[in-house]
Amino acid sequence: MRIKEHPILTFPEKKKIWFTFNGQKVFGFSGDTIAAALHALGVMTLSHSLEMKRPRGFYCAIGNCASCNMIVDGIPNVRTCVVSLKEGMVVKTQTNKGDLNDI
Amino acid sequence: MIFKDLVIIGGGPAGLSAAKIAAEAGVSCLIIERDPFLGGQLIKQTHMFFGSEKQYAKTRGLDIAKILIDDCLKHQDLIEIMTSTTVVGLYKDKVITTLHDDTYNKIKAKSIIVSTGASERFFAFENNDLPGVYGAGAVQTLMNVYGVKPADKVIMVGSGNIGLIVSYQLHQAGVKVLKVIEAASNIGGYKVHASKIRRIGIPIETRKTIKRAIGKDKVEQVEIVSLDDDWNIVDNSSEIIDVDAVCISVGLIPQRNLLSMIDIKTKFIKELGGIVPIINEDHQTSDKDVYVCGDVSGVEEASSAIVEGYYTGLIAARNLGKEHQDFKTLNIDYKNQLLNLRSGPFGKKTLKGLEIMKEDANVK
Numbered sequence A: 001m002r003i004k005e006h007p008i009l010t011f012p013e014k015k016k017i018w019f020t021f022n023g024q025k026v027f028g029f030s031g032d033t034i035a036a037a038l039h040a041l042g043v044m045t046l047s048h049s050l051e052m053k054r055p056r057g058f059y060c061a062i063g064n065c066a067s068c069n070m071i072v073d074g075i076p077n078v079r080t081c082v083v084s085l086k087e088g089m090v091v092k093t094q095t096n097k098g099d100l101n102d103i
Numbered sequence B: 001m002i003f004k005d006l007v008i009i010g011g012g013p014a015g016l017s018a019a020k021i022a023a024e025a026g027v028s029c030l031i032i033e034r035d036p037f038l039g040g041q042l043i044k045q046t047h048m049f050f051g052s053e054k055q056y057a058k059t060r061g062l063d064i065a066k067i068l069i070d071d072c073l074k075h076q077d078l079i080e081i082m083t084s085t086t087v088v089g090l091y092k093d094k095v096i097t098t099l100h101d102d103t104y105n106k107i108k109a110k111s112i113i114v115s116t117g118a119s120e121r122f123f124a125f126e127n128n129d130l131p132g133v134y135g136a137g138a139v140q141t142l143m144n145v146y147g148v149k150p151a152d153k154v155i156m157v158g159s160g161n162i163g164l165i166v167s168y169q170l171h172q173a174g175v176k177v178l179k180v181i182e183a184a185s186n187i188g189g190y191k192v193h194a195s196k197i198r199r200i201g202i203p204i205e206t207r208k209t210i211k212r213a214i215g216k217d218k219v220e221q222v223e224i225v226s227l228d229d230d231w232n233i234v235d236n237s238s239e240i241i242d243v244d245a246v247c248i249s250v251g252l253i254p255q256r257n258l259l260s261m262i263d264i265k266t267k268f269i270k271e272l273g274g275i276v277p278i279i280n281e282d283h284q285t286s287d288k289d290v291y292v293c294g295d296v297s298g299v300e301e302a303s304s305a306i307v308e309g310y311y312t313g314l315i316a317a318r319n320l321g322k323e324h325q326d327f328k329t330l331n332i333d334y335k336n337q338l339l340n341l342r343s344g345p346f347g348k349k350t351l352k353g354l355e356i357m358k359e360d361a362n363v364k
Helices: A034-040 B013-024 B040-044 B061-073 B136-144 B161-172 B191-199 B302-319 B327-341 B345-358
Strands: A016-021 A024-029 A069-072 A075-079 A090-092 B002-009 B029-032 B079-082 B085-090 B095-100 B103-114 B118-120 B133-135 B153-157 B176-182 B204-206 B208-214 B221-226 B239-242 B245-248 B252-254 B266-269 B274-277 B290-292
Touching: A016 A034, A024 A034, B002 B013, B013 B029, B013 B040, B013 B061, B013 B079, B013 B302, B029 B085, B040 B061, B040 B136, B061 B079, B061 B302, B103 B302, B118 B136, B133 B136, B136 B161, B136 B245, B153 B161, B153 B208, B161 B176, B161 B191, B161 B245, B176 B208, B191 B204, B252 B274, B266 B345, B290 B302, B302 B327
Parallel strands: A016 A090, B002 B029, B002 B103, B029 B079, B103 B290, B133 B245, B153 B176, B153 B245, B176 B204
Antiparallel strands: A016 A024, A069 A075, A069 A090, B085 B095, B095 B103, B118 B252, B208 B221, B221 B239, B266 B274
8 A cells, every 4th residue: 555645755656667476467666666566565475484484574674684585587585675676577475495496 | 806995885874974074085985785775774764853953953864865865976976886786795805795686796995884784673472473563664664765554553562762753654654553562661762752652642551562463474463461570471461452563663783794704803782782893983893994883883873873974984084095184173073973962861871882892992
C-alpha cells in the first residue's frame, strides 16, 4: 500500500516499472527498491530460512541483515532492500543458500 | 586498480562531512556508498534536529542531507562518488574491493575513513523471525523514503528516541500505533518526543515487554507481559493484541565488520553501543592510516556524526600533507562543538565511554 497523504512529505506519481515476481507480472515505481515495491504489493515473505524453511521478510531495510535476500535475474543472495527496481527484472523467493546450478 | 588519496566508506552524515573538509583542504577523495543515494539515515528523518545552528538545528534531517550532499557536489573536481557500490573487502595494504552490479573493482588508498554507521539491534523472543517483525529504522525507510505504508496496526518495542520518533512518523503516515512498550522503568528518549506522542493518544507503557509474536506466515498477534523490578514476568499479566507488524527499537550497534578484516583493535564499551574500534584523539584506529567517525566509533546522533566527520576529514587531510587553511580555528571549533553536543544528560554516557576508550588509546 502506498502513502497518499502526508503532512510533511509528498510522493508524486512516478513511472511504472514492470517486473516479474515468482512468475507473475507486477509493477512498482521508479525509485523503488525491489523490497519496497514488493511490500507495497503486500508481499511480506522474501526468503525462507535455510534449515526450517520458515518465512522471512526484511528486518533492517538498509542492506545490513540479509533477511531480504532473493534471486534476481538468476543471481541469488541479492539484497533486495538496497537494489533499485529495473524494468523487466525477474525476482524469485529464495529458499536456499544460493546454488550455482540455479544460475 | 584505481589509486586514490582518501577513500571514505559510507556516504552518511559523517562521511559526507569528512569529504567536504578534506576536499576544502585540497585532498582528492572518493566516497563509496552502498545505497543508490547519499545521505545515510538522514534521508528518512522527517523531524527537525536539536543542537545548535552549526549542526543545522531546527532543520529536518532530510534537508540536512541535501545540504551535506550539495556541499560535496561543490567540490566535484576533488570528490568522486560511487553509489550502489558495496565495499566487500578491506586489506591491510589499504586495498579496497568494491562490488557494483556484478562487477568487482579494486581501489588502493593512501588513507581510509570508515564511516559505516550502525545497524539495528535485535533481541530474542519467540517467533521473532516472522515477516512483520521490523526494525524501527526499516519502517522509517519504507514510509519516508519509498512512500510505502509498512502496516496498519503496530506496536513499538522500545522507548528510546528512535522508538518515540518513529511512532510519531508512523502516525503521520496513517499507521495506528497501539502502544509503545518499554522494559525499563523509565522512558528512554527525550521528554519532548514522549510528550508529543502521548498528545496524539499513543500510550507509553513501562515495565512491559514482548514475549512472543503469533502468526503463521506473518505477524498476526503479539503477547505482551509485565515485568517486575527484577525483570521477571509478572504472573497473569499476559495480554494478546492484534497487530500486523511489530517495530523493534532497542538500540543500535556500531557497524564495524569491515574493520575486523584488517585486525583493527577493538574494545567492548557499552556506553558507545558495543564493540568499537579503539581510536586516539585524532580518530585514528590502531592502523594510523585508517580513521573512523560517526556511529561506527560510538552510537550518538547525526549532529555529532557531522562534527566528527568534519574533524576527521580535517585531520586526515593534514596527515596527507594538505593542511586546511583554517586548520587551527576549525580544529578547536569542532572539538568545542562536540563538547557542547555531549554536555546534556545523554552526552554523559558518550563521555564516559570515551574515557574508557582512552585507557586503551595509546595506539599511535
